[in-house]
Amino acid sequence: MSQLKHLSGQEVEEWFRDFAQKAGIADKRTHSLEEVVRLLDDKLQWRLSQARLNAFQPFPDGSEWIDRITQGRSLPFIPADTRQEFVQFLLDRVVAIDVALKVKNSNGIEVAIAVDVTTNATKEADKLRKIRGHPGNEEGRNANNNRNIPDVRTDLGYDKHVVLILNDDPENLPSYEKLIDSIYAFAESKSRTRVIDLKELQPNERFNWRQEYEADPERMWQQYSAGLNLRGSVATTEEVIRRAIQAGHNEQAILTMLTRDPQYRQIVRTDKGDSLRANNYAATIYHRAKPKVMTQTQSVPAPEEIPKPEDWPKYASAIGRGSVIQARIKEAVAAYRQGEPLRTQASISLGKDFKDFQKELTSIRAWYKVAQQIDIDEKVEYLEQITKIEKDFTQGQPLSKEARAAMRLDINQLAYSQLSTKLDQTDSKAFLVRLATNAAKAGMRPSQIKEILSLSPAMKQIQQQQGEKASSERITKIIAEGLHLKNQEQPKQPLPRQQRDQDLDRGPSLGM
Amino acid sequence: MKTLMIEQPEKQTMLSQWFCQYAKEAGLKIVDYPASESLEDLGIHLVFEHGQNRIALSGSTDENEVNEVFERYQQEAYTEIRQALGIDYLWVLKLTNLSHSANDLFEVICQFFDLEQKPECSIVDL
Incomplete structure (x- = not known):
C-alpha cells in the first residue's frame, strides 16, 4: 500500500x-x-x-x-x-x-x-x-x-x-x-x-464495515438501538443484541458495544465505577438473547436453511467445486473446528456454496415430486433411485450428468403436460405460442421454455424432418411471439434501477 | 513570475513522486537528462520515449494550474528549448486524481499518435 x-x-x-x-x-x-x-x-x-x-x-x-x-x-x-x-x-x-x-x-x-x-x-x-x-x-x-x-x-x-x-x-x-x-x-x-x-x-x-463499526462501540450502539425506546431496559438491550447478531458481529464486539448501553452505565454508576456487575449483566443478557435469535432465524425457514461451517466440505463437493478450492475449504473448516472464526470472505463463500447446494437439493426434491406424477414404468424403483441420489448429494456426491439430464427431462415433461392441458391443439403453431406464453407467465426462462416446446409432437416432427437447426429456429420464433404476448397480457412492473447500464455516446474526450 | 515549483514546493514534490511512480506503472521508457538540464525550470516532471518520439509530461490535479502551466510553457521560447533538448511534445496532464491506471495514459497515446496534426504543446485530459 x-x-x-x-x-x-x-x-x-x-x-x-x-x-x-x-x-x-x-x-x-x-x-x-x-x-x-x-x-x-x-x-x-x-x-x-x-x-x-x-x-x-x-x-x-x-x-x-x-x-x-x-x-x-x-x-x-x-x-x-x-x-x-x-x-x-x-x-x-x-x-x-x-x-x-x-x-x-x-x-x-x-x-x-x-x-x-x-x-x-x-x-x-x-x-x-x-x-x-x-x-x-x-x-x-x-x-x-x-x-x-x-x-x-x-x-x-x-x-x-x-x-x-x-x-x-x-x-x-x-x-x-x-x-x-x-x-x-x-x-x-x-x-x-x-x-x-x-x-x-x-x-x-464498505469493505471491512463490521470492523469499522466494531472499532467504534458508541457508533455501533447508536446504529443498532436506532428507533428503540431506550427506557425499555432489558428488552431494549436484547433487541439491540438481536440486531447486532443478525448483522454478523461476534460476541466480543457486541459485549464491547454494550458498555454504551444506558443500563450498563447505570450499574457502573451504582457500583461507583466498578464494572464487574455490569459486565455480568451484559454477558447474561447476551447469552439469553442469542438462543432466541437463533430460534427466530430457524423458525422461519426450514432447519437446513442455515449453513453449517463444518458441513461446508460436503456442500462444496456436492456442487462440484474444484479440488483446489475444496482443499482450501477443508483447511478453513479445520481452523474453524479449533475455535478460529471464519474470515469474512470465507463466510461469503460458505453462504454462496450453501445457496447453490440448497438450490440443487430443492431441485432434486422437486424432481421426486414430479416423478410421482408422471407416467413411467417401474415407478417405485425410479423413485428409490431419486431418493438415493438425494441422499448421496447431501453426503457430498455431485449429481451425475445422466441424473441431471433425467431430472430436467422429467420436470419438463410434467410442465409440458400441465401447460398443454386445456389448450386447443388444433392449430399447432397457435398452441405452441400459447404454451410458450403460459410458461413465461409461470416465470420460466426462455432456455427451459425451449426444452419444453421441443417435447411437443409438432416440434419433434420438424426436428426429424428438417433437422435440429430448423427446429431450433422455429422454437426461437415461437418463444419470441410467446414473450411478446405475455408482455401484452401481463405488462412488466418497472424495477428500481440500481446500476447504470449506460449507452452513452458523448464522443471522445482527449481534451487536446 | 515565480514558478509553481517555488510557490508550492510540497505539492510539487508529491506530484514529482507521483509522476515517477506512475511512469513506472505505465511502463514508460524514461529519458535520462543530465542534472545540468533543469527540467523543473521548464515545468517538466519527466520525459519518456515512445518509439522515435520524446514526450515531456507536466500536469496537476488543479485545472487552473493546468491552464496556467499550459499558457506559460506553450510560448515559443520554451518550445525552442524543448526542441533543443530533443523533446517533440509537451503534454500538460489534467489529472482527475492521483490514482490513474496505466491504461489511462495508454489511451491518450493511442489517440494522440493517431492524429494527423499533432500539437507540440497540449492539455491532456487524463
Whole structure:
C-alpha cells in the first residue's frame, strides 16, 4: 500500500484481483502469449503497435517478443510467469481487461466476465465506448481503432465486459458482499457491457464495515438501538443484541458495544465505577438473547436453511467445486473446528456454496415430486433411485450428468403436460405460442421454455424432418411471439434501477 | 513570475513522486537528462520515449494550474528549448486524481499518435 492517502491505479487493480481470488471467482484460464499476440496483431493492430512501444517497464524485451511472434520467428526462453505477466500487460493495454472472472448464473451456466478496473469516473463514458468497440478519437487517421475489441473479447472466451469504478480511498472500497452482488447481477443481466460504479457506498456496503463499526462501540450502539425506546431496559438491550447478531458481529464486539448501553452505565454508576456487575449483566443478557435469535432465524425457514461451517466440505463437493478450492475449504473448516472464526470472505463463500447446494437439493426434491406424477414404468424403483441420489448429494456426491439430464427431462415433461392441458391443439403453431406464453407467465426462462416446446409432437416432427437447426429456429420464433404476448397480457412492473447500464455516446474526450 | 515549483514546493514534490511512480506503472521508457538540464525550470516532471518520439509530461490535479502551466510553457521560447533538448511534445496532464491506471495514459497515446496534426504543446485530459 502507498504511503499516500490514496491507492494508486495499480494498487486498486491488485486489491480487486485479490478479492476475485479470495471469493473463488477468478477465471483461472491462461492464454498463450503467441496466440494473444497473433490475435491482437490480426484484429487490433494499431493498439498492439502502441503497446509494443509502451512495454519498456517491466518488459524491456517485450517489443522484441511481439516482433518475433508477428514475424513467425521463435521466441527465446521466457519463464512461464513472465509470459503470463506479459499476456496480462497486453490484455490490460490493448483490450482493457485487467481481471477475468468466471461465475455461474442462476441457470447454472458459467459466465466469463472481463473487468476493466478504474478509479477514474470522469472517463466512464469513454471506457464504455471503447469496450463496445466505438471509436476513441474520430479525428484520427484510423477513425476507430477499437472496433474489434468486442470480437477479440469473444475470441478470448469472455461473454461480458464491465468497467468497474472503485474509490482510490482504501477506507471507501466496497465490501466483498457488495462486489459479489454487483457481479452476479451483471452475470444475470442481458447486457454484454456495463459500467458498475461503486464509488458511492452506504456505510454497510464498505469493505471491512463490521470492523469499522466494531472499532467504534458508541457508533455501533447508536446504529443498532436506532428507533428503540431506550427506557425499555432489558428488552431494549436484547433487541439491540438481536440486531447486532443478525448483522454478523461476534460476541466480543457486541459485549464491547454494550458498555454504551444506558443500563450498563447505570450499574457502573451504582457500583461507583466498578464494572464487574455490569459486565455480568451484559454477558447474561447476551447469552439469553442469542438462543432466541437463533430460534427466530430457524423458525422461519426450514432447519437446513442455515449453513453449517463444518458441513461446508460436503456442500462444496456436492456442487462440484474444484479440488483446489475444496482443499482450501477443508483447511478453513479445520481452523474453524479449533475455535478460529471464519474470515469474512470465507463466510461469503460458505453462504454462496450453501445457496447453490440448497438450490440443487430443492431441485432434486422437486424432481421426486414430479416423478410421482408422471407416467413411467417401474415407478417405485425410479423413485428409490431419486431418493438415493438425494441422499448421496447431501453426503457430498455431485449429481451425475445422466441424473441431471433425467431430472430436467422429467420436470419438463410434467410442465409440458400441465401447460398443454386445456389448450386447443388444433392449430399447432397457435398452441405452441400459447404454451410458450403460459410458461413465461409461470416465470420460466426462455432456455427451459425451449426444452419444453421441443417435447411437443409438432416440434419433434420438424426436428426429424428438417433437422435440429430448423427446429431450433422455429422454437426461437415461437418463444419470441410467446414473450411478446405475455408482455401484452401481463405488462412488466418497472424495477428500481440500481446500476447504470449506460449507452452513452458523448464522443471522445482527449481534451487536446 | 515565480514558478509553481517555488510557490508550492510540497505539492510539487508529491506530484514529482507521483509522476515517477506512475511512469513506472505505465511502463514508460524514461529519458535520462543530465542534472545540468533543469527540467523543473521548464515545468517538466519527466520525459519518456515512445518509439522515435520524446514526450515531456507536466500536469496537476488543479485545472487552473493546468491552464496556467499550459499558457506559460506553450510560448515559443520554451518550445525552442524543448526542441533543443530533443523533446517533440509537451503534454500538460489534467489529472482527475492521483490514482490513474496505466491504461489511462495508454489511451491518450493511442489517440494522440493517431492524429494527423499533432500539437507540440497540449492539455491532456487524463
